[in-house]
Amino acid sequence: MAISSETIRKPSKPMVNGFDPASVGNLPDDVQKSIRRRDKSLGPGYRLFYNEPVEVVRAKGVTLFDRDGNDYLDVYNNVPCVGHAHPRVIAAVHEQMQTLNTNTRYIQESILDYSEQLLSTFPSQLGHVMYTCTGSEANDLAMRVAKYATGHQGIIVTSGAYHGLTAEVASFSPSLGVGVPLGANVRVIDAPDALRFSSDNETLDEHLRTQVRGAIADLHRHGIGLAAFIADSIFSSDGIFAEPTGFLRPIIEEVHAAGGLYIADEVQPGFGRTGAEWWGFQRHGIVPDIVTMGKPMGNGIPIAAAVFRPELLEQFGKNIRYFNTFGGNSVAIAAAQAVLDVLREESLMENSLKVGGKILTELKQLTQDLEQVAEVRGSGLFVGVDLVTDRATLTPDGDTASAIVNRLRQERILISASGAQGNVLKLRPPMPFSMSDADRLIEALDRAFKVMH
Structure with a gap:
């Protein structure tokens, strides 16, 4: 039987990679200042990504850059589908x-x-x-x-x-x-x-x-x-x-x-x-x-x-x-x-199929023996990694997903998560994502999975 609107009153789970305002005191002074200015002018309705928020000042292709020139591989933003600043x-x-x-x-x-x-x-x-x-x-x-x-x-x-x-x-x-x-x-x-x-x-x-x-x-x-x-x-x-x-x-x-x-x-x-x-x-x-x-x-x-x-x-x-x-x-x-x-x-649909296929195939190989990865799934450049406490119960593990999202942020690779419990890593980069970009992502995920294991 389908669920009626009266029976689905679940509390919303906080964004899995969202910034916790209580941790602002642990951040660099300039970041704290920006967050406080933001809160004062924009109010509490706005949210920031990641435990340590990212400041971006420019972007090109599949890469974001902060004020110090550090590059961040964008594996999240589908809005600039043909690449940032095309x-x-x-x-x-x-x-x-x-x-x-x-x-x-x-x-x-x-x-x-x-x-x-x-x-x-x-x-x-x-x-x-x-x-x-x-x-x-x-x-x-x-x-x-x-x-x-x-x-x-x-x-x-x-x-x-x-x-x-x-x-x-x-x-x-x-x-x-x-x-x-x-x-x-x-x-x-x-x-x-x-x-x-x-x-x-x-x-x-x-x-x-x-x-x-x-x-x-x-x-x-x-x-x-x-x-x-x-x-x-x-x-x-x-x-x-x-x-x-x-x-x-x-x-x-x-x-x-x-x-x-x-x-x-x-x-x-x-x-x-x-x-x-x-x-x-x-x-x-x-x-x-x-x-x-x-x-x-x-x-x-x-x-x-x-x-x-x-x-x-x-x-x-x-x-x-x-x-x-x-x-x-x-x-x-x-x-x-x-x-x-x-x-x-630029044959970006074909690129999605080719590069997305590489990501899907290699992530399946990397995770086939990991008890906390239940499944890698998707199509083209839209890939999900389903994290669980164990494969026997398939209990969603949003905490581990959050940890991986934030670990990759420290390696300057930006992903997100979805699912009812925020337990599915969401990989959805701009469509010019290259084979070398995929290699960088897969290598970082491999390191994160090894720590998880």
Whole structure:
């Protein structure tokens, strides 16, 4: 049976690699001063990474630099997908800023050229694109369209899902924890964790189908029909689940049978990061009704979008006034076009497959005899290392994950962690990550694993 919104009131786990303000007195004087200034002006809502925060003053490619010129290998930031400060993106934005920056209510060839090229990366059934500034806005728009098209309000998500920060989108992002309660129209199913799934009666596919059916039935019992199921196609905040491919098919079948829509959140796995395809959902052989994207789309310039089956927008477009002043503005489109060009011309999707494959293969070899590494998994340049207290119980070990994250920070290699207990090391670098970059990462992880062992 799926979990109702009323039963998932877990306290949120602190960010596994987050800075503990209580330790500020142990840091260098200049860092303490900066933190105190930050707290005074920005307040307590902001967080810093790592036990010893990193100050960055510039970046290039896959490398960040501090004020002393020390280099940090970036194995975390997917936003600069074509690399920090890529000259093509810089030039495109600079040139466009000198020429024109305005909204989508004027005819401009640039947005038409980009939209046609972007849509060409999708299955033919997906034919319209609408622009926003952030992935949160894109998911908000997608859900508005889903509710309007179906006439229903119910939403199904996975147990560790994160889809954004607006009030609406946060209401179906369970990973935010008890401080952000789920909406009464939200139902939660298990993450597709093949490692921990065990049953004599059903396969993982059948289990996911049963979960979705249960969620739909529960929505109906409460007088709420199904609007949409939404999932990040790599399940990044759930713990990174890429295999076995095809496990999304029973979900989309049940959703469509109930009259709902399937929304693929491609903010994290999209634009070729998983290696084999442009979009994460394609690995599973499905065609969603709506696809959302964001962060990497402009390499740091705020632009996001939602792509739709055209029939979903026929009545919505006629009857709903939707206009986003900055969504799809001239400068943002110039950045997005440069990113798309670079992804193709520098073969970054192929690079993700090649370098990501090396990382995945070598980490599996390194950890095959380690009791505290349950699994290494992922696709392309999106890799997770699942840490446990032991392989027999598969109990998540967030403390060890935090220790490794912070140990690598001391070696000037920046990673993060995800999963319900913060126990999955998350490796998600910019896409120009090279074989030598991979070697540096693997060697550092090898040293960390040996200390752990």
